[in-house]
Amino acid sequence: AQSVTQPDIHITVSEGASLELRCNYSYGATPYLFWYVQSPGQGLQLLLKYFSGDTLVQGIKGFEAEFKRSQSSFNLRKPSVHWSDAAEYFCAVVVTGGGNKLTFGTGTQLKVEL
Amino acid sequence: ETGVTQSPTHLIKTRGQQVTLRCSSQSGHNTVSWYQQALGQGPQFIFQYYREEENGRGNFPPRFSGLQFPNYSSELNVNALELDDSALYLCASSQGRKGTDTEAFFGQGTRLTVV
Numbered sequence: 270a271q272s273v274t275q276p277d278i279h280i281t282v283s284e285g286a287s288l289e290l291r292c293n294y295s296y297g298a299t300p301y302l303f304w305y306v307q308s309p310g311q312g313l314q315l316l317l318k319y320f321s322g323d324t325l326v327q328g329i330k331g332f333e334a335e336f337k338r339s340q341s342s343f344n345l346r347k348p349s350v351h352w353s354d355a356a357e358y359f360c361a362v363v364v365t366g367g368g369n370k371l372t373f374g375t376g377t378q379l380k381v382e383l
Numbered sequence: 384e385t386g387v388t389q390s391p392t393h394l395i396k397t398r399g400q401q402v403t404l405r406c407s408s409q410s411g412h413n414t415v416s417w418y419q420q421a422l423g424q425g426p427q428f429i430f431q432y433y434r435e436e437e438n439g440r441g442n443f444p445p446r447f448s449g450l451q452f453p454n455y456s457s458e459l460n461v462n463a464l465e466l467d468d469s470a471l472y473l474c475a476s477s478q479g480r481k482g483t484d485t486e487a488f489f490g491q492g493t494r495l496t497v498v
Contacts, residue, residue, distance in 0.1 A: 273425075305489075312387075312473055312489040313426070359425050369416060369477045369487045370439050373425030 271296040273360050275374035282350050283382045290345040290377050292360030300362040302343040303371065304334055307357045316358075319343065330354070355381045387476050387490035395496045396464050404459040404493045406474030414438070415457040416487065417449060418473040426473055432457055461495075469497045 272295045282288055294300060301320050305313040317328025324336040334345045343360060357378050361371040388407045396402050408415050414433045418426035428441040432451035446462040455476070461468055471494050475487040 310492075310494070312491040313475075314489070315486060318486065361425075368431065368433070368438060369414060369475070369479075369485065370428050370431060370441075371416075371418075371426070371475075371487065372428065373418075375423075375425045 271300060271362050271364055271372050273362055273372055273374035275358075275360055275377050277377045278375070279378045279380065281380040281382060284352050285349050288345075288347045288350045288354070288379070290358050290360075290379070292343045292345065292374060294341050294343065294360075294362050296341075296362060296364065299338060300364055302334075302336060303361040303363070304328065304332070304343075304345045305359045305361060305373075306330075307359065307376075309356075313359065316345070350379075350381055352381045352383055355379055387474055387488050389472075389474050389490035389493050391493060392491065393494045393496075395498060398464055398466060398497055400464050401460065401462045402464060402495060404461075404472050404474075404495070406457045406459070406476075406490060408455045408457065408474075408476035409478075409488050412476035412478045412488070413455050414477045414479065415451055415455065416475045416477075417457070417459045418475065419443070419468075420471040420473060420492070421467075422470070429459070464497045466497050469495060471495075 274293045303318045304316040357376045360374045416431040417429040420426040430440040435451045451457045471492045473492045474490045477487040479485040
């Protein structure tokens with residue numbers, strides 16, 4: 270069965286600093302990959318997704334992620350963090366042909382210091 | 384275009400009771416998936432409905448059941464509630480043929496507390 274690992278439970282960055290959130294997956298083939306953001310008490314908003322093609326994916330709110338097949342990773346990045354980016358971030362995978370049944374990591378809580 | 388809406392937003396139930404949570408899928412979407420998110424955890428897949436039929440189930444006991452209606456809205460029912468059922472329940476809808484992978488849109492969730 271596929272699995273997703275987000276090794277950082279909490280990350281604190283200063284506003285304006287760069288950000289990288291790590292995600293590793295375990296799956297025999299290349300899955301579809303997603304990053305979601307969740308504000309306190311809210312549902313999930315899709316930041317970006319990778320299905321195929323260019324391994325550098327651009328998303329909303331200035332986020333990007335890079336798929337590295339050799340490392341089974343899909344790390345999320347942002348060059349300059351804003352205070353409003355404080356939230357919880359989830360990496361997720363779908364087995365191709367699995368019909369949108371997402372497997373999520375445990376999440377990374379991002380705190381932004383002003 | 385309306386998004387995914389869930390009701391109620393918050394709910395408190397007593398252990399052993401039964402609960403029904405509701406989800407209205409986004410307009411034009413034929414697939415609804417339900418997830419359980421315990422505090423401090425990532426969402427866990429419960430089951431999915433495609434055109435009124437169950438299309439996959441996660442590792443949840445049979446007391447978790449569901450329905451999808453002809454208008455593609457859905458219900459999640461949980462019988463014999465346990466304290467560990469306390470969680471945020473998320474509904475996600477998507478559009479596509481069975482087994483295809485497209486973007487899923489999430490509702491705001493129902494916060495269930497079992498006391």
